[in-house]
Each structure stands twice: as C-alpha cells, then as structure tokens.
Amino acid sequence: MNDILKSSQGLRTVIFDVSKIGDFLWKAGWAERNAGNITVRVDEFVDQEPRDLADYPLFTLNEFYPELNDAYFLVTGTGKRMRDLARDPLKNAALIKIISAGSEYRIICENQQGVCDFRPTSELPTHLAIHRLIAKRKSEEKIIIHTHPTELIAMTQIAELSDEHKFNSLLYGMHPETILVIPDGVGLVKYETPGTQHIALQTVDKFKDHAVVVWEKHGCFAIGRDLEETFDLIDVLVKSAKIFFQVKSAGYHPEGLRTEQLLDLKRAYGID
Ligand code: 2HA
Ligand code: ZN
Numbered sequence: 001m002n003d004i005l006k007s008s009q010g011l012r013t014v015i016f017d018v019s020k021i022g023d024f025l026w027k028a029g030w031a032e033r034n035a036g037n038i039t040v041r042v043d044e045f046v047d048q049e050p051r052d053l054a055d056y057p058l059f060t061l062n063e064f065y066p067e068l069n070d071a072y073f074l075v076t077g078t079g080k081r082m083r084d085l086a087r088d089p090l091k092n093a094a095l096i097k098i099i100s101a102g103s104e105y106r107i108i109c110e111n112q113q114g115v116c117d118f119r120p121t122s123e124l125p126t127h128l129a130i131h132r133l134i135a136k137r138k139s140e141e142k143i144i145i146h147t148h149p150t151e152l153i154a155m156t157q158i159a160e161l162s163d164e165h166k167f168n169s170l171l172y173g174m175h176p177e178t179i180l181v182i183p184d185g186v187g188l189v190k191y192e193t194p195g196t197q198h199i200a201l202q203t204v205d206k207f208k209d210h211a212v213v214v215w216e217k218h219g220c221f222a223i224g225r226d227l228e229e230t231f232d233l234i235d236v237l238v239k240s241a242k243i244f245f246q247v248k249s250a251g252y253h254p255e256g257l258r259t260e261q262l263l264d265l266k267r268a269y270g271i272d
Contacts (some may be wrong), residue, residue: 004095004108010045014074015089017227022076022085022092024231025147028238031082035219036147037121038085040074040227041131042095053097056106057116063197065102065128067135072097075120075127094118098128121146122195129200130207130223141211141223143230148219151241152234156188156216164188167214173256174240176265181236183271186220187213194218212237 004011018038025031050056076085076093085092095108109116121127127144134141161167168185172178187206192199194215203221206213212233214220220237224230247254257265266272 004050008045008047014040014042019086019089021227021231022082026083030147030149034079034081036082037076037123039127039144041142042074043072046072050108056108058104058106060104065132067132068098069102078119078122125197125200126203129204133204133207140225143224143227145230146221149234149238151238151245152214152220155241171237171240174243177236178240179265180269182233184210186210189215191216
C-alpha cells in the first residue's frame with residue numbers, strides 16, 4: 001500500500017482529502033464510534049500495479065460486479081473510527097482491487113506475507129452496488145460517503161415525513177440553498193437491516209434519480225465527483241433539518257418557503 005502511495009501524487013491527494021472528510025464527519029457529530037464509511041474509485045491514480053498481487057489476501061464477494069472488474073477502490077475499514085481516519089488514514093483505510101470478473105477482491109495490505117487484519121466497511125455491498133450503477137451509466141461520480149447526520153435521522157423518526165415528497169418539501173422549504181444544491185431531492189429508503197444485499201439494492205434504485213439517499217432511522221449516503229462537494233450535499237441538507245428543529249423547539253411551526261418562491265428560485269437558477 002505504501003509503495004503504491006509513494007508512486008502516486010493522485011493517491012496521496014485522495015488519502016489527504018479522505019482524512020479531511022473523516023475529520024469533518026467526526027466534528028459534525030455524524031460519526032459516533034465507528035459510524036460511517038467512505039469509498040473512492042481510484043483507478044486513474046494507480047499508475048503502478050502492486051507487484052505480486054496474488055500474495056495479497058483474497059475475498060469472495062456475495063454478488064457479481066462484472067462492470068467493476070479491475071477497479072481499485074480506497075475503502076475505509078470495518079470497526080474504524082472517523083476520528084482515527086482523520087489522524088491516521090493509512091491505518092484506517094486501504095486499497096482493494098476487484099478481480100475474477102467482479103466476483104472476488106484482494107486487499108492491498110501493507111503487510112503482504114504476514115497478517116492483514118484490515119477488512120472493508122460492513123457497508124461494502126451498498127458501496128459496490130452504487131459504484132456499479134455509476135460504471136453502468138458512465139457518470140463521473142467517484143466518491144461515496146455514508147454517515148449518520150443526527151438531524152436527518154431525527155426527521156425519519158417522524159411518521160408524517162415518511163413520504164419522500166413531504167420529506168423533500170420540508171427540507172426545500174427551510175432554506176433557498178437546499179433546492180439549488182440538491183435539485184433532484186433526496187431518495188428515502190425504508191428501514192432495512194444495514195450491511196445487506198437487500199438494502200444495497202433499494203439504495204441503488206434511489207441513486208438512479210438522486211445524489212443523496214437517506215436511510216430511515218439510520219443515516220445517509222451521498223455520491224459525487226469530489227470529496228468536499230459530496231460532504232457539502234449532506235451539510236446543506238442538515239442545515240435545513242436544523243432550522244426545522246430549531247423553529248419547532250422554539251415552540252413554533254416553520255412556515256417554509258412558499259411554492260411560488262421555490263418556483264422563482266428554480267426559474268432564476270435554471271432548474272427544471
Ligand atoms: O460503518 O455506519 O452502517 C458503520 C456503519 C454501518
Ligand atoms: Zn451506518
């Protein structure tokens with residue numbers, strides 16, 4: 001891992017940015033204990049194939065990802081903390097390479113012959129399913145962030161907001177930036193057991209039309225081309241959710257932007 005990193009300025013930049021986002025997530029209060037995970041597709045930065053790839057630990061995937069064959073991902077590890085990722089990214093993230101027509105992967109651990117105790121995030125099925133969607137449609141997103149933003153999760157605890165349209169309307173109504181930054185709104189996935197193929201499929205379905213998907217009573221996923229921009233999508237949504245809860249806790253009902261005001265915003269900024 002270190003050898004590959006030394007040879008690639010691009011990978012060093014990705015590692016730096018991932019650690020910075022780990023710090024943001026921790027400081028935002030969205031990453032308690034080992035909550036959250038990040039993956040970045042990094043093929044373009046791996047300009048030197050690892051020597052003796054066959055020596056690295058091999059794992060079978062529970063699903064086929066032929067579109068991802070030969071792809072490299074930087075992935076955060078299961079059980080790792082975002083605050084540790086920020087301090088020491090190389091101990092809390094690693095490169096994996098998808099091989100065998102998308103049915104297996106190798107972890108490019110620092111220690112080839114000895115023990116490699118690093119394992120990718122428990123949400124790897126969802127991350128890979130989203131990367132597969134991106135590969136299939138040939139869009140340019142490389143980053144996937146999963147985190148636990150308190151206020152967005154709190155909103156999913158309100159039964160009246162379990163309708164996707166109502167959820168988005170409320171968020172749009174709290175601040176004019178929200179519709180501009182997230183014009184396609186967020187997709188809502190009903191509660192499912194995390195880490196499963198089932199939730200991965202439900203999530204991918206929502207990513208066909210959205211850049212952010214909220215998991216009921218759990219957290220959210222966002223995708224993008226750049227780490228900070230991907231973080232910003234979640235941050236803007238959380239801002240709206242915070243405004244909603246602050247007005248509520250002051251004992252008022254938030255008025256929200258009116259339909260004409262939202263339409264004016266869309267017109268002014270060319271959103272259809
Ligand atoms: O990485 O957030 O959803 C831990 C999680 C699982
Ligand atoms: Zn989670």
